[in-house]
Amino acid sequence: MHKIEQIIETDVLAIGGSGAAVTAAYYASKQGVKALLVSKGKAGMSGNAIMAGGGCGIDGESGSQILGIGSADAGFTKKKLFDCLVKESFYLAEQNIVQQYVDDSPIVLKDYLSWADRAGSKFMPIQPCGWQASGAHFVKPLQQALKENPEIRVIEDTAIVELLKTDDRVTGAIGINIYSGQLIQINAKAVVIATGGYQPLSLKNTVSDMTGDGPAMAYRAGATLSDMEFMLAFPTALVPEDMRGSIYPYLFRRVPHRLMDKNGDEIELDPDAKKLSTESKLNKLVNCFYMGRAIDKGLGGPHGGAFWDYSIATQEEKRTALDQFYKRFSLWHRYGYYKGESLQRVDNMIMNNEPLEVGLGVEYSMGGIVVNENMETGVDGLFAAGEATTGTFGACRVGDGLIEMLCQGMKAGVMAAGYCKSHSLAAPDAGQAERAERKLLRYFDNTEGIEAIDLYRGIEEACDIGLNVIRSESKISETLSRLNKLKDLSQNIVLNEKSRQYNLEWMRAIQAENMLICCEAAARAALERKESRGCHMRSDYEEVNHDHYLHHYDFKLRDGEMAMTIRKPTVTKMPLPAGKKENVIRYFTDPALEYNRAFKVNFS
Numbered sequence: 115m116h117k118i119e120q121i122i123e124t125d126v127l128a129i130g131g132s133g134a135a136v137t138a139a140y141y142a143s144k145q146g147v148k149a150l151l152v153s154k155g156k157a158g159m160s161g162n163a164i165m166a167g168g169g170c171g172i173d174g175e176s177g178s179q180i181l182g183i184g185s186a187d188a189g190f191t192k193k194k195l196f197d198c199l200v201k202e203s204f205y206l207a208e209q210n211i212v213q214q215y216v217d218d219s220p221i222v223l224k225d226y227l228s229w230a231d232r233a234g235s236k237f238m239p240i241q242p243c244g245w246q247a248s249g250a251h252f253v254k255p256l257q258q259a260l261k262e263n264p265e266i267r268v269i270e271d272t273a274i275v276e277l278l279k280t281d282d283r284v285t286g287a288i289g290i291n292i293y294s295g296q297l298i299q300i301n302a303k304a305v306v307i308a309t310g311g312y313q314p315l316s317l318k319n320t321v322s323d324m325t326g327d328g329p330a331m332a333y334r335a336g337a338t339l340s341d342m343e344f345m346l347a348f349p350t351a352l353v354p355e356d357m358r359g360s361i362y363p364y365l366f367r368r369v370p371h372r373l374m375d376k377n378g379d380e381i382e383l384d385p386d387a388k389k390l391s392t393e394s395k396l397n398k399l400v401n402c403f404y405m406g407r408a409i410d411k412g413l414g415g416p417h418g419g420a421f422w423d424y425s426i427a428t429q430e431e432k433r434t435a436l437d438q439f440y441k442r443f444s445l446w447h448r449y450g451y452y453k454g455e456s457l458q459r460v461d462n463m464i465m466n467n468e469p470l471e472v473g474l475g476v477e478y479s480m481g482g483i484v485v486n487e488n489m490e491t492g493v494d495g496l497f498a499a500g501e502a503t504t505g506t507f508g509a510c511r512v513g514d515g516l517i518e519m520l521c522q523g524m525k526a527g528v529m530a531a532g533y534c535k536s537h538s539l540a541a542p543d544a545g546q547a548e549r550a551e552r553k554l555l556r557y558f559d560n561t562e563g564i565e566a567i568d569l570y571r572g573i574e575e576a577c578d579i580g581l582n583v584i585r586s587e588s589k590i591s592e593t594l595s596r597l598n599k600l601k602d603l604s605q606n607i608v609l610n611e612k613s614r615q616y617n618l619e620w621m622r623a624i625q626a627e628n629m630l631i632c633c634e635a636a637a638r639a640a641l642e643r644k645e646s647r648g649c650h651m652r653s654d655y656e657e658v659n660h661d662h663y664l665h666h667y668d669f670k671l672r673d674g675e676m677a678m679t680i681r682k683p684t685v686t687k688m689p690l691p692a693g694k695k696e697n698v699i700r701y702f703t704d705p706a707l708e709y710n711r712a713f714k715v716n717f718s
Contacts, residue, residue: 117551118288119296124150124267125534126527127287127302129274129328132161133516134308134500136256137222137523138530139266142306145531149266150300152289154273154323158256161310162478162501163516165320166252167361167453170514171244176220178243181227187242192216198711200688202396203508204648204701205664206341209686211505214487215513218521226520229255229262236445248446249453252516272298275327275624276550277305277335277496278542284335284495286542288550292621295614297554299547303537304495304530307332308523311479311501312632314577319350319361319475323625328502330628332483337491339669340681341504342481342636344649346511347583348398349405350475352417354459362452362460363422363472365443367397369435370427373405373420374469375413381405381420386703394711395512396702402474403651403699406583409474410653419473424464432464474583478515480507480649481636484668489526495533499526508683509648510698512711557623558614563606566623572600573629581636586654587644594637601630631676638678639667646698658695 126142128135131153143149153160171177173195177186199212227245230237233254237245260266271292278286284305289298309328313320333339349367351360373381387400405420415421424432440449440457450457463470483498485491485505491498499522506518557566564572580586580593607623614620645659646652665680683690695701702709 117297117555118299118547120298121301122150122298123301123539124148125303126150126306126530127152127300127304128306128308128527129287130161130308130310130500130502131155131157131159131270132163132253132308132310132500133256133519134502134523134526135161135306136259137520138306138308138497138499138527140259140263141524141527142531143263143266145528147531147534149527150269150302151260151266152269152272152274152300154271154292157260157268157270158253160321162320162324163253163256163519164249166516167248167365169240169244169246170516171240171242172219172223172517173216174242176243180220181224181243183243185239185241190242194710196687198709199506199513201707201709202510202512202711204510204658204698205660205688205690206508206647206666206683208505208684209688210487210684211485213686214525215506215518215521218525219517222520222524223517225259226255229258232262233258238445248443251446273327273621273624274300274331275554277331278546278550279335280540280543282336282494283540284493285540288547288554290554290621293616295617295620297551299542301539301541303534303539304497306489306526306530307483307496307498307502308500308519308526309502311482312629313345313476313479314574314581314629314633314636315345315347315476316574316578317350317352317359317473317475318477319348319359320477324479325625326628326632327625328498329482330631332491332493332496332498332502333631333669333671335496336493336671337496337498338484339504339632339635340481340484340666341508341639342479342632342669343581343639343643343667344480344509345476345581345636346398346478346480346649347402347474347476349401349422349472352419352471352473357455357460359475360452360455361475362457363470365439365452366436366464368439369424369464370431371422371424372426374423375408375420376415377413381408384699384703387699390702396711399510399512399649399698402583402649403697405474406651407653410584415471417471417473419471421469421471423467423469425467429465436461436464478511480504480509480511487525488529489522490529495537497526497530499523509650554624557607557609557620558612560606560608563608564603566607566609566619566626569600569604569607570622570626570629573597573626573633576600577633581633581640583651585640585650585652587641590637590641594634594641597630597634597637601634604630634676635669638669638676642667642678648698651698656697658698658701660691660693664690
């Protein structure tokens with residue numbers, strides 16, 4: 115029986131609710147085509163932009179010449195930014211996509227800043243050309259763009275769960291209205307996936323719905339996934355337990371402190387690494403390296419983390435640093451609070467010299483859908499943008515995710531609109547739509563099997579073993595073994611709740627199957643990459659090995675199986691290096707790298 119309750123037609127379908135999806139819909143609409151934005155949450159407020167707690171920026175040259183910012187440091191040129199991004203990626207970035215990031219960022223920022231001004235967002239300037247804000251002030255401009263352009267149709271609280279094709283062309287998608295449970299079919303000339311990435315570990319400091327839905331849908335439609343083994347993490351709260359997942363420890367890093375293990379011994383940081391990371395986003399990589407190694411050696415605390423000990427600071431130093439933080443962040447949050455949470459208990463612990471246990475929470479996935487500089491996926495009619503893609507940051511994201519989502523969303527919207535002008539609307543294959551319906555509704559017929567919540571928790575537990583910050587062959591193999599067993603169990607997922615209305619268990623079942631695809635690719639790539647590179651750190655292979663592993667691991671669906679191939683990064687300006695480095699920190703501290711990230715930020 116046909117279960118599609120509604121059919122909608124549009125030119126461009128943008129899937130997602132954050133920066134990449136909103137800009138894709140906006141710029142597509144400005145090209146004179148019909149744009150539809152479908153978000154599983156509230157448009158503009160969904161996704162990772164709402165979680166931002168720091169800064170973003172572009173090169174000072176463009177800030178001065180294109181944006182007319184008088185305080186911009188024009189000495190930090192586009193060429194220097196390009197150089198930094200490629201080196202920060204451990205040379206794994208696609209240089210054509212890095213160039214798109216550098217060239218298009220100031221163009222989209224000009225519009226974004228105008229929306230921000232009219233929305234009342236409060237930004238603080240950063241050198242050489244950046245902006246610091248927090249939370250809602252980053253997403254208010256996106257909402258303003260939609261408010262000012264009512265011709266963009268917006269459907270909220272609807273999860274797109276499967277792409278539809280006619281022959282080899284993507285021609286639409288199936289969605290589920292989360293509240294009613296109704297199935298919706300959208301017929302479109304072009305589709306832009308801008309759903310964000312995936313965070314598979316149990317400790318994360320991002321929104322809870324980064325479940326790899328977009329990359330998994332694209333993979334099933336014929337797109338290629340790559341770099342799935344690279345995930346960025348940084349110090350995240352483990353205590354107080356009700357604040358687990360908060361990034362307050364990272365924000366408090368200017369309060370003088372020491373990094374300690376469970377025995378009270380200091381975890382020493384290499385002086386060069388400490389100097390390199392001061393005020394820089396490289397601080398995240400440095401913390402991952404030193405904290406991760408201590409935890410991997412069994413020196414973690416009762417919650418599996420390390421400790422930040424503030425006893426080396428005087429009471430006056432601590433009070434001054436905390437009050438400075440509260441004052442600065444009161445521009446965006448209530449004084450003494452962060453994202454609605456009172457920091458008084460944390461404040462008391464610091465002032466009373468109680469060490470804070472912190473873990474390494476996942477923030478961002480570098481891997482995703484392979485695209486070119488036009489955000490084309492290689493599947494006809496399908497484009498992608500933002501964290502759902504790969505190519506900009508390679509093995510390590512030191513650049514700005516917000517800038518990536520905005521500039522890629524703009525490019526995807528423009529290119530998708532151009533595609534629409536030379537293609538007519540084609541109804542998706544009816545048989546495929548019916549198969550998608552049966553697949554989505556089969557859970558309600560199952561009477562035996564694994565519960566969706568248990569399956570998802572099992573995926574996280576499996577990934578905690580071998581896809582954590584420090585990895586080894588035995589641990590990755592254990593993760594892959596567990597994932598394979600969970601994949602078998604996922605053939606029979608049972609739901610306790612049989613109504614389709616607001617059935618989050620149903621949503622979790624779909625998300626678990628998507629997450630399994632992403633995690634299998636990540637584990638297989640991590641196992642093959644017998645080196646350390648960026649955010650992929652192995653205790654059994656600590657060297658950065660350019661001679662044998664400076665390539666991507668790509669994954670594509672072939673004959674129902676996940677096929678893996680390797681591919682060299684795209685080179686346009688900077689030749690790929692040869693040789694080896696002792697570890698990921700020595701890579702950055704090597705003077706021969708001539709690394710000079712002039713753009714510093716004050717927070718995450």
